[in-house]
Amino acid sequence: MENKTITPTLLLSIVATGLLSFSGVVIETAMNITFPHLMKVFGASLSSIQWLTTSYLLVLSIMMPLSAYFKQRFETKKLFVIAASFFLGGLLVDALAPNLPILIMGRVLQGVGTGISLPMMFNIILEQAPRHQQGLLIGVGNFITATAPAIGPTFGGMLVDSSLGWRSIFWVIIPVVAIALIIGVVSIQQYSEIKYIKLDITGWLNLSLLFSFLILALTQLGQQTRWVLIFGCLALIFLVLTIFWYKKVDSPIIKLSLFKNSWFSGHLIAFMLCQFEVMGLAFLLPNLVQILLGKTSFVAGLTMLPGAVLGAVLAPIGGNLLDKYGAVKPILAGISLETIGVIIFLSVFQNSSVIMLAGVYMIFTLGQGISVPNVLTSGLSKMDLKDKADGNAMFNTLQQFAGAAGTSIISIIIATDHTSRQLYGFNHGLVTLTIGLLIDLGVLVTVFAVNKVRT
Structure with missing residues (x-):
């Protein structure tokens, strides 16, 4: 008989992890509006500026398959603190970035934070919430993250056109992430037992490269057909390697x-x-x-x-x-x-x-x-x-x-x-x-x- 209940700490932990994911999506959608402006600021082409999004997606594709391993191997609260720290570090790097490569590096750090925190919110709900109320709580989590696309484009356009400038996009989000970090430290509880399992590094690398090459192929669609074919072929190779490897190992990463x-x-x-x-x-x-x-x-x-x-x-x-x-x-x-x-x-x-x-x-x-x-x-x-x-x-x-x-x-x-x-x-x-x-x-x-x- 299930005896799980919705507690204030559970709701706060959903809010904390949701706010971190919310911040990631807000910045992603806000930055898309700033591309024409950033092209002028850094004297860069659109293809170069698009790496602000591409790098973020690549890091997410690398981090997401690790979420099940992270959940079993590490305490949830520690993982959340690490995720928030990466995200805050990325925000500070971007707010102070003197050039485009440093700006991209900040987006990479934010991708690590989002990649850890986004699956965490759903894992907390699936593990700690009563089955008959999981739909409601996943809806609450989605409410937090789904408001980001609503705010992002307007938020980014407003700040870029104002005297505050594009850097303020990152400065404004820093307090939001800091609040999420405080809430998470207070509310997130450990529900499952930690297992000292071995990471399937080969399987993770194969899967990460598969998704990375797929995303790179997508970003080149309509631009350079040669690179679409190259990245597509590499993705196919790693798909075959992934299937072969996962049939071979006893405890694959996915x-x-x-x-x-x-x-x-x-x-x-x-x-x-x-x-x-x-x-x-x-x-x-x-x-x-x-x-x-x-x-x-x-x-x-x-x-x-x-x-x-x-x-x-x-x-x-x-x-x-x-x-x-x-x-x-x-x-x-x-x-x-x-x-x-x-x-x-x-x-x-x-x-x-x-x-x-x-x-x-x-x-x-x-x-x-x-x-x-x-x-x-x-x-x-x-x-x-x-x-x-x-x-x-x-x-x-x-x-x-x-x-x-x-x-x-x-x-x-x-x-x-x-x-x-x-x-x-x-x-x-x-x-x-x-x-x-x-x-x-x-x-x-x-x-x-x-x-x-x-x-």
């Missing part, structure tokens, strides 16, 4: 056997598609506002703000719906609303206004709020507790890859249109997102049908 579970693997595919859609539209919409409507980056950020806030607020509500009514209804209803929102975008974007686009985006984020966090919760719900850390690691790792893919692929589709307003590019991008959502619905319906889940 259990690939989890993919034999159709419930888990189906939800993982659906979650990746969800993240592709969310990040793809998050790239398309502000560019549409700036290119098609001729508005500023600040206005583009404001266009997304109401919808992003709505999606964040609904995340705990969506989790509560899952706890009360099961996974099927909120997940399928949410993905359906996302699909309707993108179809409306496709129908009206050529003759739209900022207010209209903001309203339609709210339909999309309404669906996002009640579905996306629940896909993760549902995907991990039928796993043994000992396997949930590995499953969570895979969800978080592939989430980063899917998000990078959504941004890269949609940007390439838009860029194929060389006209001034890029109407056809935006049209084809929205068609791609619509097809992706329909596939997502098909995957989830199939998973529920195969596992005979009706409610």
Whole structure:
């Protein structure tokens, strides 16, 4: 009989780890707005400036597979202090950076901090919360992190255009991380026993290089085909090496056997598609506002703000719906609303206004709020507790890859249109997102049908 309860310390530990992840996403989305300005400041090309994002994603792809090992091997509170310290160090480095390489180094340090802290929040919930309330708490965690994309673009655009300048982006976040560190030190408790297990270094390196080369291939899409092919071939080589190695060892860093579970693997595919859609539209919409409507980056950020806030607020509500009514209804209803929102975008974007686009985006984020966090919760719900850390690691790792893919692929589709307003590019991008959502619905319906889940 389960005797777990939601305690104030559990809620505070979720807030602490969530704030650290929130800070990482805020800076990532805020920095995207600053790229044109930083190109002038450092006299650098766009491809060089993009390493601020690429380096961050690469470090996340390296750190995420370690989360299950970290959870078993080290105390949660110590890990959190290390993560927050890396993040604070990265913020200070970036706030004082005299040149672009140092600025990139700060982003690398922040990536280490986020890579440790992001899976930690979900592991705490899965381990310490009552099963019948995990959906609600994962929704609370997602609420904290999901407000970041709402704030980031507006926050970054406002500071860059002000007398404070781009460095203030990092100075403003430092108190947030410091508060998270204090809360975490006070509230995070050790629930499971520490095991002195050996790290599968070869397996980790293979997996890290696989995801790293995949991300590098994505960042080169539409730019240098030669490097796309080179990085793609290297990723394929390390995929083969990873599979070969994981069949050979007894205790791999990530259990690939989890993919034999159709419930888990189906939800993982659906979650990746969800993240592709969310990040793809998050790239398309502000560019549409700036290119098609001729508005500023600040206005583009404001266009997304109401919808992003709505999606964040609904995340705990969506989790509560899952706890009360099961996974099927909120997940399928949410993905359906996302699909309707993108179809409306496709129908009206050529003759739209900022207010209209903001309203339609709210339909999309309404669906996002009640579905996306629940896909993760549902995907991990039928796993043994000992396997949930590995499953969570895979969800978080592939989430980063899917998000990078959504941004890269949609940007390439838009860029194929060389006209001034890029109407056809935006049209084809929205068609791609619509097809992706329909596939997502098909995957989830199939998973529920195969596992005979009706409610």
